[in-house]
Amino acid sequence: MTGLMKIIIVFLMLATGLASMASAQTQVSFQVDMRYAGLQPGDRVVVRGNTEELGNWHGNAAELAPAGDTGLYQGQVHFESLASRQVYYKFVILRGDGREQWEERGNRELHPGEKAAPGPVYFSDIDRPGIQQTVMQLHLELDMSQARFNARPPQAVAVLGGRPPLGWDLEKEKILMEPSDRPGVWQVSLTFLYGTPSDIPFKFAWLLDGEWVWQHMPGHINHVVLLDDRDSQQTLRLAFRPRTGRIEAVEDPGGSFDNYAQILEKTASNRPGSEYRYYQAVQLLMNDGAEQAWQVYQDYITHRPG
Numbered sequence: 001m002t003g004l005m006k007i008i009i010v011f012l013m014l015a016t017g018l019a020s021m022a023s024a025q026t027q028v029s030f031q032v033d034m035r036y037a038g039l040q041p042g043d044r045v046v047v048r049g050n051t052e053e054l055g056n057w058h059g060n061a062a063e064l065a066p067a068g069d070t071g072l073y074q075g076q077v078h079f080e081s082l083a084s085r086q087v088y089y090k091f092v093i094l095r096g097d098g099r100e101q102w103e104e105r106g107n108r109e110l111h112p113g114e115k116a117a118p119g120p121v122y123f124s125d126i127d128r129p130g131i132q133q134t135v136m137q138l139h140l141e142l143d144m145s146q147a148r149f150n151a152r153p154p155q156a157v158a159v160l161g162g163r164p165p166l167g168w169d170l171e172k173e174k175i176l177m178e179p180s181d182r183p184g185v186w187q188v189s190l191t192f193l194y195g196t197p198s199d200i201p202f203k204f205a206w207l208l209d210g211e212w213v214w215q216h217m218p219g220h221i222n223h224v225v226l227l228d229d230r231d232s233q234q235t236l237r238l239a240f241r242p243r244t245g246r247i248e249a250v251e252d253p254g255g256s257f258d259n260y261a262q263i264l265e266k267t268a269s270n271r272p273g274s275e276y277r278y279y280q281a282v283q284l285l286m287n288d289g290a291e292q293a294w295q296v297y298q299d300y301i302t303h304r305p306g
Contacts, residue, residue: 026082028110030064031120032091035071036127038164038195042096045073045123049089049107053079060094072120082112091123099173104162104201126197131229136192138227142177142204143239143250145184154206157186161202162222165190170212174205198229204247215247223247226256 030047039045047062048055054077055061064073079085087110093101103124110117144154158174160166167173177186192200201222204215217223225236236257237250249257 031074037123044094139235141237147240156207
């Protein structure tokens, strides 16, 4: 075999290998409509998922770019191969102040062989405005006068939740409640901006012996209140009941506190994704269907990637 022939064979082998590598790579387009996500100047939008290309649920490698003033964000991600890989992902807002806001729904899926993610879709499946006031004030009161932890009341109380200004990070995003003029009663006023979805998931945390502890609820579910998006001033009064060991409404605005059936009826039409399987899980829990609820709940993630 001559030297020239050897060179030709090596060249052909290299070309074949490169072509094979190129064919194994897949370019996938992602699109998400952010019109009702409450974006602010300085916010960015990324895709995170369970693959190296999507950061393994971390990082900003797959950042999307705005398509003009349409509210649509889009971008392309190169995957090494999708022939036999199941990709799970979510869209995430990187707020200008350093906070992260994950979609509040189950993980989205990209099936093996697909070259475009389903879309465009809406962030958290919100396809219309929520609160119709410029700002809405929710005054929240919590009576903990009958609550005891190791025979002592909590040293402090905080509220966390899934709609700004609330967040789920216990260290960075908890909002402290102030003691009122009534012993054991804590209070805080929260401001929600125009367009915020009217169903507000939230949960409390207590300071016990110098350590913050989450409120315990069956199945790690959250409280939810459905606000009247036409009323700019609302009050929700809650109290800890020793008989049930639960926090219950003292004055419930229209039966909307932890009334998951009503919340589903009002909001499911504009959020048809897997998010509202969460409320199905809650209803099962309340009817002693813990095993079935767990199967449903595994597919629902309130504020963390799965």
